[in-house]
Amino acid sequence: MFIKLLQDQFISKLTPIYDEGEAQQLFLFCLSELEGKTRIDLAMNPELTTVKLAQWQTTLDKLVQQKPIQHIFGKAYFYGYTFEVNEHTLIPRPETEELVEWIIASVPLNQPIRILDIGTGSGCIGLTLAKELPQSQVALLDISSEALQVAQRNAKALDVKVDFIQQDILALKQLSSSYDIIVSNPPYIRQLEKVEIKSNVMEYEPHTALFVDDSDPLIFYRKIAELAVENLKPQGQLFYEINQYLGQEMLELLTTIGFKNTELRRDMMQNDRMTKSVVL
Structure with a gap:
């Protein structure tokens, strides 16, 4: 044919x-x-x-x-690399590539650094940073053992050595190490926003990685920021991918927690999409 x-x-x-x-x-x-x-x-x-x-x-x-094409073929492309994905991991989005690019541009060349990727899923953020910043030591954290298994396979396929941590970040009282960079793309879609979500996302991607309760939509950001402000090294940086509707709320939250220098950046679609905060 x-x-x-x-x-x-x-x-x-x-x-x-x-x-x-x-x-x-x-x-x-x-x-x-x-x-x-x-x-x-x-x-x-x-x-x-x-x-x-x-x-x-x-x-x-x-x-x-409406099955996602990435699930049909079991792979997604992100920042020039191929990642295995399945029903236990989010499908990497182009706007997340912009976050990774921002992180890479913010790191001094050839300087050894420690990076923690919280809520790693397929590992697309942390593993890409490990490839692009080979001088770095990267740890990937997720609550889901199934997601970490995918990330482990991706790490092997990409030939990078990283640490894996299975942990409910909301239950963690203190990080076990200090870091130069902490990055997270946590759940941030409110229940009231479900009407905007296409069926190929609603029916096939893990809801625990997508949705938060309307009463406290910044719960993950608050917890991670509280841990980060205590565990980032001097001049350490906290990066987030955020809900496009909650940019100003994020700035207020980070200021309240103690970050003195936060930048809010828009993505290619001109939506408030990511933040960078520095520990002084």
């Missing part, structure tokens, strides 16, 4: 669920994974055919059911 016809079929069946741009991206993801081809390959050879029609159709059926 001509792949061009499959492309038309994908767009036709997926546009009621996704916008056309998203549908095109899903098709191109499949083109890469199933055929090892790119958009340019298809443009250069419009009569490109496939012998994997059954796999194409099975994949399309799952996409129509």
Whole structure:
């Protein structure tokens, strides 16, 4: 079958669920994974055919059911690296890449540092930092043993050595070590915001990594900041990915806890998305 016809079929069946741009991206993801081809390959050879029609159709059926394409293929791409993901881990988002880039830009080159990634999930933040900052010593913390198992496999695949800690951060009274950088992308979506969440997220990604109670939406940020202010080294830095609607509340929280220098930064979509705080 001509792949061009499959492309038309994908767009036709997926546009009621996704916008056309998203549908095109899903098709191109499949083109890469199933055929090892790119958009340019298809443009250069419009009569490109496939012998994997059954796999194409099975994949399309799952996409129509709104299963994330990263779960279908068991992988996601983040900061140029490939990460295993499954139902126990969040799928890495592009805005999180911006957070990682900010951290890397904030670190003196070739200086040994200790980094703690809290709520690591697949390990995309901490493992990327370990790859990009090979002089660093990185620890990955998560409450989920299943998520840590995924992170361990990702660490092996990326050939980096990091420490793994299984811990409920809310139950922790003190960190066991001091760090130069603490970073976290904790649960931050309020229950009232569930109406904004697409089915492919609601039905397939772990709710414990997504949602917090409306009555205390900054519970993880408060706890981590309280630990960080006591366990960061002088000039140590705390980085967060945050709820876009709670930027000012985050600034107030961090100031109250004792951070004197906090910067709020927007992501590529111009949403308040990340903070950086420094211990003086």
